[in-house]
Amino acid sequence: MQLAINHWVHIDKHSVIKDNSPLLSFNEAAAPEEVYRSLQYNYIKFFKMDVLCKWAWLSAEALLIQDGAAIYDGLDKTKIAVVMMTSHGCIEVDKKYQESTATIASPALFVYTLPNIMLGEICIRHGFKGEQACLVNGSFDAEQMHFWVSDLLQNRGMDACLCGWVDATVDGYSVTLYWVSREQKGIQFNATAMQQINNRTS
């Protein structure tokens, strides 16, 4: 069974690029709140998220919502999987939470002290209820991602998968998300194609 990357989003220091076209450009690395405002999103919960969730949420929004409609409209949301990979995970909020315990430990920070919460925020926003995995790796491992996503779509009853790499600290971020399905539109789904998109610089 052939799988295809129907759409992708890549965010680097200079732009938010979707399927080769820039959605937004900036001169120096942007803060997630700037991207949120520039793209005119309206989701109040965004502001309480940790930096990892913010980037994950933003890139998912840019990838999935097109002209007011969602690319998953018409699909069974119990068959939409999410597989994410990260290196630093939620280290920034871990540190902030640790600092907060010196006085009154913050429940608002505490609930973000797991990297897989970024999947939760995406699933709450879009209502995905399929298989999920959050992988912590030194760097983006396209081969491993290809294996997991192919298995979900070919053997585990999933129809589509949101997958990719989200890594964020106060020092910077690196984000690439892919929408993979059986629909033969876009580019062929393989490790090389994912790696090329992930490596691109604008």
Add this chain to the structure above:
Amino acid sequence: MKQAAYIVNTGVITAIGNDTQACLQSLMEGATGVGAAEYLKTHWASELPVAEIKASNEELAAMAGVDATWPRTALLSAIAVKETWQPYAATAKGLRTGFFSANTVGGMDLTESVYKDFKANGEAVDFNKIRNHECGAVTQLVAKHFGFKDFVTTISTACSSSANSIMMAAQMISNGMLDVAVAGGADSLSKFTLNGFNTLMILDKQPCQPFDNERRGLNLGEGAGYLLLMSEKAMQQCSANAIGIVSGYANANDAYHQTASSPDGTGNKLAMGNALKKAGLQPKDINYINLHGTGTANNDSSEGKAIEAIFDGNIPMASSTKAYTGHTLGAAAGVEAVFCVQSIQHGIVYPNLRWQNQMEDVSFKPVTELQTGQDIKHVLSNSFGFGGNCSSLVFSKA
């Protein structure tokens, strides 16, 4: 061919008793296990009551007949597994036997015991203390001790963990993949969980009052609870009698918040409704609901509303047993499965301890006096956890 997963025995240890009989006695007498921590070394001992098993790790190890260097969770697990498995260990020889054990803290108690020293001087600690830190290591220790080899797994889905153990074991027996399964879970108290729940501001500084309008939060507890499940063929070989059937089960995700339930209990409704469907039952067939009933404002309200929606004006007897045992997290659904089976077997419904005030946003009242001589054919048991994990199990008379 699908076959029934029969329940033939139970094993449990909690703050209200070291075995099924002792726990049942406390449940009937209304004796709580909630009080000050003595064995958990915490700053909060005098402020945050817990349902602690009043025994040291050495004493627990002696009860289980295992090594005292095991994590406390593994010791509790071994005690409850021993109770449920030992009577059939000899006759079950040759049958494909699985061990499904849930937990959420793993060997955290031992890790905590060396953490301070590790932070101060990484070289000076006994690394054997963290060897069994991981949740799966706890299951492996117990599996090896009892010789479970055919299928061994650890499930960790927060407070619904043990429900998933029982669900998975029942499915594997129903599908002929195993003949026998020991299924449930264990969790010990730890500073990690106590401080974590305290951070979330959902711990009660007094003994908890589930489903009471004035409820303030939950008390953490520790324990282990397992069911021994068998196929019909296995029961024949072991000359075992069924004391119940795992007749329905379902999982759902609330997809609302990391640690809170949606106000109308979306996931709770899905789990209960689908478990009834799986069991082929109507809401009116349920005689007793063992509530998740933690005592937090959020859970009891969501769970109550979901029950009202599913049972629509015809709500069966319902009670939470967490006022006795505390919330035993990964062990909770295993512990409460044992209580449900006892309810069916003895025709009793346990009182919801310390209930005083009717909830404003939920119309029904939990059972507050011990009910005996009841014909309990079907029991629904709820377990709702962090991460939106919602699980319901249905146990039926064999």
